[in-house]
Amino acid sequence: MLSGLLLLAACRSNAPAEQQPGYIVQVSLGGWNSPDYTADRIVSRIDSVSSLINVEKVIIGWSLDKEIYRQVGEYLHSKDIRMLLWLPVFAETEDVCDNSPAIDLWGEVPSNYDLAAGEDFRFNCPSDPHNAANVVAIYDRLFSDCGFDGVFLDRIRTQSFVGGISGVLSCGCPLCAEAYAREGVDLEIVKKEWDSQGDAFLSVTGYDPAKGFSFANPVAAAFFEAKGRLVSGSVSAVADSLRSRGLEVGMDLFAPFMAPFVGQDYSILAQHADFIKPMLYRKTYAPAGMGFEYELLRKAVPGATSYPEFTMDVAFLDSQLEAMEPYACAKYPGIEINYRAGVAETSPEYVTESLDAVMRHHFDGAVLSWNIMEAPDSHIACLGGNND
Numbered sequence: 001m002l003s004g005l006l007l008l009a010a011c012r013s014n015a016p017a018e019q020q021p022g023y024i025v026q027v028s029l030g031g032w033n034s035p036d037y038t039a040d041r042i043v044s045r046i047d048s049v050s051s052l053i054n055v056e057k058v059i060i061g062w063s064l065d066k067e068i069y070r071q072v073g074e075y076l077h078s079k080d081i082r083m084l085l086w087l088p089v090f091a092e093t094e095d096v097c098d099n100s101p102a103i104d105l106w107g108e109v110p111s112n113y114d115l116a117a118g119e120d121f122r123f124n125c126p127s128d129p130h131n132a133a134n135v136v137a138i139y140d141r142l143f144s145d146c147g148f149d150g151v152f153l154d155r156i157r158t159q160s161f162v163g164g165i166s167g168v169l170s171c172g173c174p175l176c177a178e179a180y181a182r183e184g185v186d187l188e189i190v191k192k193e194w195d196s197q198g199d200a201f202l203s204v205t206g207y208d209p210a211k212g213f214s215f216a217n218p219v220a221a222a223f224f225e226a227k228g229r230l231v232s233g234s235v236s237a238v239a240d241s242l243r244s245r246g247l248e249v250g251m252d253l254f255a256p257f258m259a260p261f262v263g264q265d266y267s268i269l270a271q272h273a274d275f276i277k278p279m280l281y282r283k284t285y286a287p288a289g290m291g292f293e294y295e296l297l298r299k300a301v302p303g304a305t306s307y308p309e310f311t312m313d314v315a316f317l318d319s320q321l322e323a324m325e326p327y328a329c330a331k332y333p334g335i336e337i338n339y340r341a342g343v344a345e346t347s348p349e350y351v352t353e354s355l356d357a358v359m360r361h362h363f364d365g366a367v368l369s370w371n372i373m374e375a376p377d378s379h380i381a382c383l384g385g386n387n388d
C-alpha cells in the first residue's frame with residue numbers, strides 16, 4: 001500500500017499544477033423588453049448546469065423586469081454564485097436613453113450588420129460625456145436595487161469591419177476630432193491619407209502576437225494608438241464609476257489581434273476591470289468571431305499588404321491566450337458553446353480543446369458564451385471532466 005501511495009505521489013508531482021477552472025455563464029434575456037425566460041426556468045437551468053461544472057458567476061441581462069433579477073439573485077446568492085448585470089455601453093441603449101451616434105470620418109453613420117434580430121445595432125460616440133454618463137445612469141436608475149454584485153460591460157468599442165472601413169475609421173464627430181487632436185492626431189490628415197493611399201493605408205509590415213500588427217503607414221499607426229486611448233479611456237471612466245459603487249466589473253473584448261481596430265487597448269482596460277473576457281471564438285461565423293472579423297478586414301481593404309493567413313486552430317488560440325498573459329486582472333476567455341448551424345458549428349471536442357488551451361495558460365477559467373439557456377447539454381457536460 002505504501003508503494004502504491006508513493007507511486008500516486010510521484011504521478012501527481014509530475015503532473016502540471018492542478019487548477020480547477022471557474023466558469024462564468026451568460027443568460028441572454030433578449031433586449032430591454034419582457035425577458036425570454038421566467039425566473040423559475042433560469043434558476044432550474046443554473047441549478048442543473050452547476051451540478052456539472054463550477055459556476056462562479058452568472059452574467060444576465062438586460063431586460064427591464066427587475067423582479068427576475070431579484071428572484072434569480074436570491075437563488076444565486078444562496079449558492080454563493082455572483083450575479084452580474086449584462087450591460088451594453090456604446091450600442092443598443094437607444095430604447096432607454098438618448099445618445100449621440102458615432103459617425104465616420106465622412107460624417108456618415110457606419111452601416112450595420114443584420115445577420116439576425118439583435119445584431120443590427122448602431123454604435124454611439126465614445127467621446128461624448130453624455131453617452132458615458134447615460135450608461136452609469138441606466139445602472140443607477142434601473143438596476144441598482146436588484147441585488148447585482150457586478151456589471152459586465154458589453155459593446156465597449158466602435159463598429160468593426162462589419163461596417164466596412166467606415167466603421168473602423170470612426171468616430172469622427174467634432175468631439176472625437178478634438179479628442180484625437182489632444183492625442184496629437186489630426187483627423188483631417190487621417191482622412192486625406194486614406195483618400196490618397198486607399199487600401200494601402202492599412203498595410204502592415206508584420207504581425208507579432210505580443211505586439212499585434214505593425215502598420216506601415218505612420219499616420220495609421222498613430223490613429224489606431226490614439227483610438228485605443230480614446231475609446232478605452234471612456235470605457236475606463238464608466239468602469240471606475242461602477243466600481244466606486246462597490247460593483248465588480250467584467251469586460252467583453254475582441255481578441256487581442258483585432259482589438260486595436262475597434263479601440264480596445266488591453267493595457268488600459270485591464271487596469272479598470274476585475275476580469276476580462278476576450279471573445280476567442282474560433283467557430284463563430286458572425287460578428288466577434290475571430291476568423292469572421294479577420295475575413296471582413298481582408299475584404300474591406302483587399303489592397304492592403306502583408307496580412308498573414310490565419311487558421312483558426314489551437315496554435316492560433318494559444319497565440320491569443322499568450323497575448324493576454326501580461327495583464328494583471330483575472331482572465332476568463334470567452335469560448336462559444338452554443339450551436340447554430342452554419343454560424344457556430346461547435347462540438348464537445350471543440351469546447352474541451354478550447355478549455356484545455358485556456359487552462360494550459362493557467363488562467364482563472366472561461367466564460368461560456370453566449371446563452372447558457374440554449375447551449376447543448378453535451379457542450380457543458382464535457383467540461384465537467386466526466387466523459388472521455
Ligand SMILES: [Zn+2]
Nearest residue numbers: 125171173176
Ligand atoms: Zn465622436
